[in-house]
Amino acid sequence: MAQVTLNVEGMSCNHCVKAVEGALEKVGATGKVSLETKQVNVEYDESKLNVEALKTAIEDQGYDVV
Amino acid sequence: MAQVTLNVEGMSCNHCVKAVEGALEKVGATGKVSLETKQVNVEYDESKLNVEALKTAIEDQGYDVV
Numbered sequence: 001m002a003q004v005t006l007n008v009e010g011m012s013c014n015h016c017v018k019a020v021e022g023a024l025e026k027v028g029a030t031g032k033v034s035l036e037t038k039q040v041n042v043e044y045d046e047s048k049l050n051v052e053a054l055k056t057a058i059e060d061q062g063y064d065v066v
Numbered sequence: 067m068a069q070v071t072l073n074v075e076g077m078s079c080n081h082c083v084k085a086v087e088g089a090l091e092k093v094g095a096t097g098k099v100s101l102e103t104k105q106v107n108v109e110y111d112e113s114k115l116n117v118e119a120l121k122t123a124i125e126d127q128g129y130d131v132v
Contacts, residue, residue: 015085062080
């Protein structure tokens, strides 16, 4: 398993947390959002996913990965 | 139809807008949220609902009506 920390703009409430974590779960990754640091810690299988796919999943929810 | 403007704390994103407007719709009212002013304009049938019921619907979503 690989691990990456992404900085994400626009997450403001628990609905946002669920949207982001849910989108990551849907592509097969496990995300943990911190609203305080505006970061998402993601664990993923690097044989199946890459960072670009994680970013796309988050951006598709309307957030910017910076 | 009656109309009331409520000041609501904690609404921060479009998910919040949907949560609040959806909760009002569920009790039979029509709400319009402004994230900028933190206000919700509500139209409701005063023969079926009162302001207290509107407040409860919003508070049940985790927001404070002030």
